[in-house]
């Protein structure tokens with residue numbers, strides 16, 4: 001586990017910190033005057049500064065998706081629904097005050113339903129046959145559409161669209177989400193201001209966020225413009241570093257040709273690293289493994305890039321002074337990330353390079369040694385342990401499980417391990433995340 005002691009507390013402060021962590025009425029919040037305060041809450045939800053409280057240094061969330069968080073926040077929450085009927089009820093309730101073009105919902109999970117069945121087109125038609133509706137499963141890999149939405153898809157030949165049930169999966173989702181109009185800059189700014197309020201409410205004042213694919217048109221210029229304008233207007237109340245997800249050579253070339261470079265921006269908003277995705281997730285058994293999944297023989301996950309294609313992207317960025325951070329969860333994906341970083345550093349050595357691996361979950365001891373040797377930064381999500389501890393052993397077996405999620409082992413080797421929440425995958429509440437820091 002994570003063995004960070006992020007604060008240089010005195011003995012008394014440590015005692016108070018531990019007490020506040022235990023106290024369900026306490027919270028970590030960024031105050032009006034930009035101090036990070038850990039204190040009990042009054043009944044009106046304000047901070048009780050009359051009792052013992054702590055001031056913490058500014059807290060960073062080093063990997064999340066802020067604009068996507070804002071998107072999801074505007075949707076009908078289906079988390080915790082216990083039946084398809086609950087989903088219909090939640091949709092009908094929202095429809096009463098609904099004004100947009102698409103009624104979107106997120107979070108249903110048929111494993112929580114007594115009949116364990118997916119909702120269908122017919123179910124969503126009970127909410128409305130006129131307003132297009134899309135209800136996405138909690139994992140984000142499956143969505144259900146009603147008739148009004150399916151009508152807009154008419155003529156689409158994608159094999160991942162099931163016309164009978166309105167179920168759309170995986171790559172078919174791109175076709176589906178492309179229907180949803182992308183907000184313009186003023187709306188994006190409103191969404192961000194609202195999300196930033198939530199960040200401060202939960203103790204975060206600085207954030208590294210991966211937003212470029214959050215909108216259906218994938219127009220990152222609008223996103224850069226929104227942040228820049230907010231900063232100019234004095235409305236960017238947290239510091240923001242953009243982790244630039246540009247997945248193809250064409251995208252990266254286009255980005256560089258427009259003159260964007262890492263480090264550009266202001267004190268409050270900066271262009272950060274190139275972000276790449278090398279594999280999927282442990283839950284979906286798509287993280288790319290050296291060996292087959294313990295509970296799924298014949299499957300070792302998904303490798304997104306051929307070595308050469310990946311190297312080309314990484315070299316291109318590194319040559320331009322841009323660090324590269326790679327989403328890699330399975331041990332084989334982590335090998336691929338390390339190979340690529342090692343090669344690019346030999347070809348185009350940069351003294352202050354801070355290439356990184358995001359997630360870095362399934363590891364062996366020899367891999368940790370190599371991460372340290374290559375001076376790779378690890379962007380970890382300590383809070384993932386809360387859910388992943390339940391599936392880790394069945395996915396990878398006992399032995400591999402025992403050397404995985406080994407952030408403590410990384411820190412012992414001098415590897416820089418940064419913590420983040422990956423919100424909206426999980427919540428970014430600092431106090432909740434901190435429970436997993438030791």
Ligand SMILES: [Zn+2]
Nearest residue numbers: 063064210422
């Ligand atoms: Zn992420």
